[in-house]
Amino acid sequence: MKTLKDAEIGSTVKVVKLHGEGALRKHLMDMGITKGCEIYIRKVAPLGDPIEITVRGYELSLRKGDAENIEVA
Amino acid sequence: MSLTIALAGNPNSGKTTMFNKLTGANQRVGNWPGVTIDRKTGKIRGTDYELVDLPGIYSLSPYSPEEIVSRNFLINDKPDAVINIVDATNLERNLFLTLQIIDTGIPTVVALNMMDQVRKLGDQIDVEKLSRDLGCRVVPVSALNAEGIKELIAAVGEAAESKKAPEPMYFDGDVEAAISQAREALHGKVPDDLLRFYAVKLVENDNAVVEQFPEARDRIAGVLKELEEKKDDDCDSIIADGRYTRITEIAQSAVKKAPRDERGTFSDRVDRIVTHRIWGIPIFIGVIAVVFLGIIGFAWGDFEVVGIGTYCTDWVNDVFFGEWIIPAVTEWCESDGVYSALDALLCSGIVGGVGAVIGFLPQMLLMFLALCILEDIGYMARIAFVMDRVFRHFGLSGKTLIPLLVGTGCGVPGVMASRTIESERDRRITAMTTTFIPCGAKLPVIAMITSAVFPGNGLIAVFCYVMGIFLVLVSGIILKKLKSLSGTPSPFIMELPPYHVPSATNIIKGTLDRGWAFCKKAGTIILLSCIILWFLASYTPGLEYIGDNATSADSILAAFGEAVCVIFAPLGWGDNWELTVGTITGLIAKENVVGTFGTLFGIEAGENGEGLEIVLGAMLTKSAGLAFLAFNLICAPCFAAIGAMHRELGRWRDTLMAVGYQCLLAYAVALIIYGFTSYIGGWNSLVVDGSVVEQAAPIGSTIAAVVVLAVIVYLLWAKDPFRQLSGKDEYDAEEEMRA
Numbered sequence: 001m002k003t004l005k006d007a008e009i010g011s012t013v014k015v016v017k018l019h020g021e022g023a024l025r026k027h028l029m030d031m032g033i034t035k036g037c038e039i040y041i042r043k044v045a046p047l048g049d050p051i052e053i054t055v056r057g058y059e060l061s062l063r064k065g066d067a068e069n070i071e072v073a
Numbered sequence: 074m075s076l077t078i079a080l081a082g083n084p085n086s087g088k089t090t091m092f093n094k095l096t097g098a099n100q101r102v103g104n105w106p107g108v109t110i111d112r113k114t115g116k117i118r119g120t121d122y123e124l125v126d127l128p129g130i131y132s133l134s135p136y137s138p139e140e141i142v143s144r145n146f147l148i149n150d151k152p153d154a155v156i157n158i159v160d161a162t163n164l165e166r167n168l169f170l171t172l173q174i175i176d177t178g179i180p181t182v183v184a185l186n187m188m189d190q191v192r193k194l195g196d197q198i199d200v201e202k203l204s205r206d207l208g209c210r211v212v213p214v215s216a217l218n219a220e221g222i223k224e225l226i227a228a229v230g231e232a233a234e235s236k237k238a239p240e241p242m243y244f245d246g247d248v249e250a251a252i253s254q255a256r257e258a259l260h261g262k263v264p265d266d267l268l269r270f271y272a273v274k275l276v277e278n279d280n281a282v283v284e285q286f287p288e289a290r291d292r293i294a295g296v297l298k299e300l301e302e303k304k305d306d307d308c309d310s311i312i313a314d315g316r317y318t319r320i321t322e323i324a325q326s327a328v329k330k331a332p333r334d335e336r337g338t339f340s341d342r343v344d345r346i347v348t349h350r351i352w353g354i355p356i357f358i359g360v361i362a363v364v365f366l367g368i369i370g371f372a373w374g375d376f377e378v379v380g381i382g383t384y385c386t387d388w389v390n391d392v393f394f395g396e397w398i399i400p401a402v403t404e405w406c407e408s409d410g411v412y413s414a415l416d417a418l419l420c421s422g423i424v425g426g427v428g429a430v431i432g433f434l435p436q437m438l439l440m441f442l443a444l445c446i447l448e449d450i451g452y453m454a455r456i457a458f459v460m461d462r463v464f465r466h467f468g469l470s471g472k473t474l475i476p477l478l479v480g481t482g483c484g485v486p487g488v489m490a491s492r493t494i495e496s497e498r499d500r501r502i503t504a505m506t507t508t509f510i511p512c513g514a515k516l517p518v519i520a521m522i523t524s525a526v527f528p529g530n531g532l533i534a535v536f537c538y539v540m541g542i543f544l545v546l547v548s549g550i551i552l553k554k555l556k557s558l559s560g561t562p563s564p565f566i567m568e569l570p571p572y573h574v575p576s577a578t579n580i581i582k583g584t585l586d587r588g589w590a591f592c593k594k595a596g597t598i599i600l601l602s603c604i605i606l607w608f609l610a611s612y613t614p615g616l617e618y619i620g621d622n623a624t625s626a627d628s629i630l631a632a633f634g635e636a637v638c639v640i641f642a643p644l645g646w647g648d649n650w651e652l653t654v655g656t657i658t659g660l661i662a663k664e665n666v667v668g669t670f671g672t673l674f675g676i677e678a679g680e681n682g683e684g685l686e687i688v689l690g691a692m693l694t695k696s697a698g699l700a701f702l703a704f705n706l707i708c709a710p711c712f713a714a715i716g717a718m719h720r721e722l723g724r725w726r727d728t729l730m731a732v733g734y735q736c737l738l739a740y741a742v743a744l745i746i747y748g749f750t751s752y753i754g755g756w757n758s759l760v761v762d763g764s765v766v767e768q769a770a771p772i773g774s775t776i777a778a779v780v781v782l783a784v785i786v787y788l789l790w791a792k793d794p795f796r797q798l799s800g801k802d803e804y805d806a807e808e809e810m811r812a
Binding site: 017018022023024025026027028029030031032034035036037043044045046047048049050052056057058059060061062063066 | 344349460465566570571
C-alpha cells in the first residue's frame with residue numbers, strides 16, 4: 001500500500017482511500033482530502049517532518065505519521 | 074425584537090477583520106460556556122442586529138471545542154441568520170462548511186471575501202451563478218477594503234426577515250434514500266426544521282448524533298451497511314466525498330481562473346525562502362533575534378543594546394512611578410494627616426506592588442504587537458511548521474515554541490500567547506509550563522545568586538534557560554498522563570495561509586485587547602494579592618503595625634517564614650527564614666526577592682543584589698544556592714502570571730492544580746540539585762567571615778533525591794493510562810491481528 005508518506009516531493013498523487021478513525025480521519029476529510037482528489041507534495045520541513053502539500057488549491061501541512069493514513073496512487 | 078446574526082467561517086478567511094468592520098467599536102468579549110474560547114458579540118453598525126462571532130472552524134463535526142460551541146449555537150440558539158464568510162481565493166475548502174451551515178435550515182448569506190485578491194489574480198467569479206447553485210444569497214465583499222459591507226448588511230436583514238431556509242444540497246439517489254430513512258427514524262425526535270441536518274449527520278456516523286439517538290442509528294444500520302457495500306466506502310467518507318464532488322462542480326462552473334504566473338504567487342515565492350530546507354531555521358532565528366533585540370535588548374560583556382521595551386519599562390518604573398506617582402501619593406497622604414498605616418498601604422502596598430507589575434506593561438504591549446504582526450502576516454504558522462519536529466517527540470507541537478519564546482521576555486504575554494495553539498490539551502500544558510523559562514524579572518535573582526556563590530560564572534544563566542526548556546519538555550510527557558489532560562492527541566494538520574500585508578486595525582486592536590486584559594487583572598487579582606502581602610509584611614501576629622513593608626523579624630510574614638522554613642531545610646536552606654520570606658515576596662514580581670533580602674539583611678542592595686554576596690555566601694553553599702535559584706525560577710510564578718494562567722485554564726481548580734504542580738516540580742528539582750551536587754569538591758561549604766566552613770554531607774537529602782528522581786523517571790516511562798489509540802495505531806493493531 002502506497003501512502004502519502006512515501007510520495008516523492010514535487011510529485012502529484014491521487015487519494016485512493018483514507019484509513020484510520022475518529023478525529024484524525026474526519027479532520028483530513030474536512031480539510032478536503034477525499035477519495036480521488038489530487039495532492040501535490042510541495043516540500044518537507046527543514047528538520048524532515050512535517051510535509052507541506054497543495055490540496056484543492058491551498059497549502060496544508062501535516063506530519064508524516066498522519067500522512068501514513070492516506071492511501072495514494 | 075432585535076435579530077441575532079451569527080458570523081461563521083474558516084480560520085484565515087478574514088473573519089476577524091469582517092467582525093471589526095461590521096460592528097466598529099461596539100464589541101463585547103465573553104467566554105463560551107465551559108470552554109476558554111472568546112465569545113465576541115457586537116451590534117452591527119446602523120442596525121440593532123446582534124452579531125455573534127463564532128470561532129473559526131472548518132466543519133461542523135463534533136471534535137474540537139470550537140466546532141462544538143459553533144454547532145450548539147447554530148442548532149440550539151437558532152440565530153435569525155448566518156453570515157458565512159468565505160475566502161473567494163480558496164473557494165472549494167471554504168464551501169465545505171457552507172454546505173453544512175445550509176443544512177441547518179437557518180437563512181444564510183455567503184459573504185464572498187477577498188474579492189480584491191481575486192481581481193488581482195485576474196480570476197472571474199460568476200456571483201449570480203454561485204448564488205443559484207448554493208441556494209442562498211452571495212454578496213462579494215472585501216473586508217480589508219470595507220467593500221460591499223453595506224450590501225452585506227442589507228442582504229442579511231432581508232434574509233433574516235424572510236425566514237426563508239436556504240435550499241439544501243442533494244446527494245445522489247442511493248445516499249438520499251438512506252437520508253430519507255434516517256429522517257423517518259428521527260421523526261418527532263428533533264425539530265422539523267433541523268430534520269435534514271440531523272439525518273445527514275446520522276448517515277455520516279457523526280459521533281454526537283449517533284450517541285444522542287442510538288435507537289434511530291440501530292434502525293437504519295441495515296440501510297447504511299447496504300450503502301457502504303454498494304459504494305465500497307465508509308459512510309462518513311461517502312458524505313464528505315458527496316459534498317466535495319458537488320463543491321467542485323459548483324466552483325468550476327462559477328469561477329474562471331486566469332492563467333497563473335509560472336513562478337508562483339508572491340506568497341509562494343516568499344514561502345520558498347522562509348521555509349527553505351537550509352535557510353528556514355536561520356531565518357527563524359534571525360526574526361526572533363530582531364524581535365528580542367528590539368524589545369528586550371541584549372548585553373554581552375561591553376556590548377549592550379537597550380531594547381525599546383526595556384527602556385519604556387525602566388522609564389515607567391523609575392520616572393512615572395518613582396518620581397511622579399509615589400511622591401504625589403505620599404504628599405497627598407501626608408498633607409491631610411491620614412493614618413500612617415493607611416499611607417503605607419496606599420504608597421508601598423498598592424502603588425508599589427501594582428506599579429511593579431504595571432511597569433512591565435510597555436514591554437508587554439510591544440511583545441503583543443510583534444506577535445500580532447507575525448500572526449497577521451502568516452509567519453506564525455511557518456514557525457510551527459519549521460520547528461514541529463523538535464516538540465513532537467515530547468507530545469507537544471511546533472506551536473508550543475511561540476509562548477516559550479515570548480516567555481523569555483515576560484511570562485504574562487507568554488502564557489497568553491498559548492492561545493494560538495489549536496489543540497486544547499497542548500494549549501493547557503503550554504500555559505502551565507511557559508513560566509519555567511526565566512523571564513526578565515528573574516534575571517536579577519539569577520545575577521544575585523551567581524555573584525553570591527558562583528562569582529563571574531556566566532554558565533549559571535545558561536543553565537537556567539536550559540533547565541527551563543528541559544522541564545517544559547519533561548512536563549509535556551508527564552502532564553499528558555494526567556486524566557484531565559489526557560485524550561486523543563489532536564493531529565497536527567495545519568493550514569499554511571498565504572502571506573499577506575497585515576491590517577493595521579487588526580494589529581492595533583489585537584495588541585490593545587490583550588494589554589487591556591492584563592490591566593484588568595492588575596486591577597483585581599494582583600491588587601488584592603499585593604494588599605494581603607503588604608499586610609502580612611507590615612503587621613505583627615498580634616496585629617500591631619510595625620511600619621511600612623517592614624518584613625522585619627516581627628512581622629506575620631517573618632513568623633510564617635520561620636514556621637515553614639523547616640520544609641525547605643532539605644534543600645539546604647538551613648534555618649534561614651529570610652530565604653523563605655524572599656521566595657514568598659517573589660510572588661508579586663520575581664525581582665522582589667532581591668529587594669526583600671536587602672530589607673531583611675539591612676543592606677542597601679543594588680538592583681542585581683550587589684552587596685548581598687557576603688551574607689548569602691555565609692548562608693548558602695554552592696549546591697544550596699543553585700537549589701534556591703532553581704526553586705525560585707520554577708515554583709509558582711508572580712501573581713500576574715498566575716492570573717494569566719487562570720484566564721487560559723478557565724477554572725480555579727485547574728489553576729491551583731497548575732500552581733501546585735509547579736511548586737512540587739520546583740521542590741523536586743531543587744532537592745535533586747542539592748542532594749546530588751553537594752558531593753562535588755567545594756560545593757558543600759559556606760564562607761563565613763572570609764573563612765571556608767565545610768558542611769556535613771546532606772545524606773537525608775540525597776536519599777530523598779534518589780527517591781524523587783526514581784518517581785520522575787517512572788512517570789516519564791510509565792505507560793500512559795489514558796492514552797487513546799490514534800487512528801493509525803489502531804489500524805496497525807488491526808493489521809497485526811489479521812497477520
